[in-house]
Amino acid sequence: MIERELLKVNRVGDTHEFTLNLTELGGKIIALYPRKLKSLQIQTAKMIKRGSKSAIRFSLQDTNGVPLSGLQPLEVTITDASGKNNEFSGYYCAKHGVLDIDFVAALNDDSGRWVVSASDLTAGLTAKAEFEVVK
Numbered sequence: 001m002i003e004r005e006l007l008k009v010n011r012v013g014d015t016h017e018f019t020l021n022l023t024e025l026g027g028k029i030i031a032l033y034p035r036k037l038k039s040l041q042i043q044t045a046k047m048i049k050r051g052s053k054s055a056i057r058f059s060l061q062d063t064n065g066v067p068l069s070g071l072q073p074l075e076v077t078i079t080d081a082s083g084k085n086n087e088f089s090g091y092y093c094a095k096h097g098v099l100d101i102d103f104v105a106a107l108n109d110d111s112g113r114w115v116v117s118a119s120d121l122t123a124g125l126t127a128k129a130e131f132e133v134v135k
Contacts, residue, residue, distance in 0.1 A: 068097040071093050
């Protein structure tokens with residue numbers, strides 16, 4: 001999962017098999033999905049007023065356009081107009097393919113164009129969106 005490497009998986013009856021090399025002191029985390037992950041999308045308002053709550057939605061879908069089941073770790077970065085990471089930046093977990101963050105630009109935050117980006121920590125999918133923070 002951390003290496004974001006696709007494993008060749010063979011179906012054998014009701015089970016699945018794959019080969020994995022482990023080092024003596026190492027370990028690996030494996031994320032198994034019924035279908036390949038296809039997209040990570042970010043939906044946000046185009047304009048957010050300082051002091052007001054606004055939802056930012058992150059959606060993960062498989063190749064059939066279906067939200068992923070289970071939990072998916074995401075790294076979210078929200079950068080203000082001066083290029084600094086906002087306190088809402090961090091690690092989150094999407095549940096059943098969806099993560100909603102109730103974002104509030106503080107009254108003393110910079111106005112201007114902000115950027116929100118996300119990276120899925122299992123498959124390496126990324127997405128970016130922009131919004132304007134206004135007085």
